[in-house]
Amino acid sequence: MTTEHPITRRRLLGTAGAAGAAGLVAGGASGAFTAQAVRAEPPTALTTVGSTAVAFHADDRAAHQAGITTPLQATAHLVAFDLAPGGDRKSAAALLRRWSKRAEELMAGKAAKDDSGVAYDAGPSSLTITFGFGRTFFDRTGLTAKRPAALEPLPHFTADVLDPKRGEGDLWIQIGSDDAFVAFHALRTLQKDAGDAARLRWQMNGFTRTPGATAKPMTVRNLMGQVDGTNNPHPSDKDFDARVFVPASGGPAAEAWMAGGSYAVVRRIRMLLDDWDHLSRDRQERVIGRRKSDGAPLSGGTETTPVDLDKFNKDGSIAIAGDAHIRVAAPESNHGAAMLRRPFSYHDGFRDDGAPDAGLLFICWQADPMKGFVPVQRKLDRGDGLSRFLRHEASGLYAVPPAPKPGGYVGQALLEG
Numbered sequence: 001m002t003t004e005h006p007i008t009r010r011r012l013l014g015t016a017g018a019a020g021a022a023g024l025v026a027g028g029a030s031g032a033f034t035a036q037a038v039r040a041e042p043p044t045a046l047t048t049v050g051s052t053a054v055a056f057h058a059d060d061r062a063a064h065q066a067g068i069t070t071p072l073q074a075t076a077h078l079v080a081f082d083l084a085p086g087g088d089r090k091s092a093a094a095l096l097r098r099w100s101k102r103a104e105e106l107m108a109g110k111a112a113k114d115d116s117g118v119a120y121d122a123g124p125s126s127l128t129i130t131f132g133f134g135r136t137f138f139d140r141t142g143l144t145a146k147r148p149a150a151l152e153p154l155p156h157f158t159a160d161v162l163d164p165k166r167g168e169g170d171l172w173i174q175i176g177s178d179d180a181f182v183a184f185h186a187l188r189t190l191q192k193d194a195g196d197a198a199r200l201r202w203q204m205n206g207f208t209r210t211p212g213a214t215a216k217p218m219t220v221r222n223l224m225g226q227v228d229g230t231n232n233p234h235p236s237d238k239d240f241d242a243r244v245f246v247p248a249s250g251g252p253a254a255e256a257w258m259a260g261g262s263y264a265v266v267r268r269i270r271m272l273l274d275d276w277d278h279l280s281r282d283r284q285e286r287v288i289g290r291r292k293s294d295g296a297p298l299s300g301g302t303e304t305t306p307v308d309l310d311k312f313n314k315d316g317s318i319a320i321a322g323d324a325h326i327r328v329a330a331p332e333s334n335h336g337a338a339m340l341r342r343p344f345s346y347h348d349g350f351r352d353d354g355a356p357d358a359g360l361l362f363i364c365w366q367a368d369p370m371k372g373f374v375p376v377q378r379k380l381d382r383g384d385g386l387s388r389f390l391r392h393e394a395s396g397l398y399a400v401p402p403a404p405k406p407g408g409y410v411g412q413a414l415l416e417g
């Protein structure tokens with residue numbers, strides 16, 4: 001005779017999925033009401049999630065590094081390293097050579113010989129490893145003359161409460177994967193490979209939706225619950241490359257090593273979720289200018305309908321408010337300034353006042369931050385209804401060179417040019 005435990009049963013039914021639930025019912029009837037019952041049927045393998053690999057090296061189609069136009073992965077680690085005191089151009093080149101070789105192996109799903117085993121049973125899981133150089137890297141390596149003008153420090157914004165210890169850094173790495181073990185393994189391996197050459201400066205961990213968690217693929221949501229990423233530049237746009245990647249010609253000769261690369265602005269933006277959650281859904285939608293349920297603009301249509309900033313409602317009010325985030329951030333309001341946003345959410349526990357320490361690891365990519373992030377953030381800083389629910393707590397700007405050709409390493413043209 002077995003006593004059923006309703007809470008346990010409900011919880012298992014809720015999480016086990018169809019195969020697990022079938023096993024659970026059988027187990028319940030026979031009296032074996034344990035987690036064992038959930039395993040009675042073989043799990044369905046979502047093979048494409050684990051087996052998808054992204055190329056590290058440049059090929060005929062793409063000169064840029066992976067992790068810029070790659071679809072968002074479920075898990076991310078963002079880390080910055082500083083070169084060790086006494087480090088120079090030679091040791092930096094050796095480090096980048098080591099890291100590039102390792103990134104190629106890891107992204108192909110090949111475990112290292114002396115490996116810890118953390119990711120043995122997992123495939124590449126869409127792992128991408130993207131490397132960038134911070135402003136300080138160039139002085140440390142005697143390469144100041146080759147530092148791009150685009151790496152000038154970002155201006156101060158009024159929403160900034162920046163912690164310098166969690167910002168900038170000589171070298172930046174973005175790791176993304178659909179499997180948290182694969183992402184951790186990549187991070188740990190690269191940290192060990194750094195050896196005495198570089199020390200970790202800061203780390204931030206992010207996440208987005210698990211692939212397959214929604215019935216059909218959709219734009220991800222952020223922790224305010226909004227559909228976020230709809231009006232991003234798309235690779236099929238005719239001006240996409242010009243907006244996101246550094247052109248092959250026309251720039252200063254000293255910056256030729258950046259051709260095909262991009263600039264990443266990284267901001268840790270905490271959301272004041274307790275304040276936000278107090279707003280009615282209606283007010284929340286007016287702050288953004290889009291419907292929460294499906295991301296459709298308040299000017300009408302579906303998520304992908306172009307926004308009509310000039311539309312008036314029947315009662316004579318403007319459909320997209322003057323301080324709505326999508327109005328203030330739109331290229332039309334910023335002389336065409338645009339960037340590719342590829343952010344991850346984060347949650348680092350709760351603060352002393354009980355509020356979640358959570359928000360967005362905002363990462364945006366552009367050919368020139370002065371024609372992307374800077375003018376848009378200046379505008380948002382002055383007139384965005386969303387700004388009062390946000391605090392920018394950390395900031396970094398990095399030059400992300402093109403992907404190396406097979407046999408080469410990231411930044412080779414800079415370090416050996």
Ligand SMILES: C=CC1=C(C)c2cc3[nH]c(cc4nc(cc5[nH]c(cc1n2)c(C)c5CCC(=O)O)C(CCC(=O)O)=C4C)c(C)c3C=C
Pocket residue numbers: 222224226227228229230231232269270271288290307325326327329330331339359360362373376377380390
């Ligand atoms: C400086 C650039 C931007 C920062 C910083 C930023 C922060 C930020 N945004 C959201 C939520 C949404 N943003 C949306 C659109 C949007 N945001 C920016 C720029 C910044 N956002 C742009 C350029 C756009 C597109 C505007 C347009 O042309 O329509 C949206 C709407 C959906 C979408 O298009 O992605 C949401 C939602 C948060 C929560 C946030 C900081 C935490």
Ligand SMILES: [Fe+2]
Pocket residue numbers: 325329
């Ligand atoms: Fe935004």
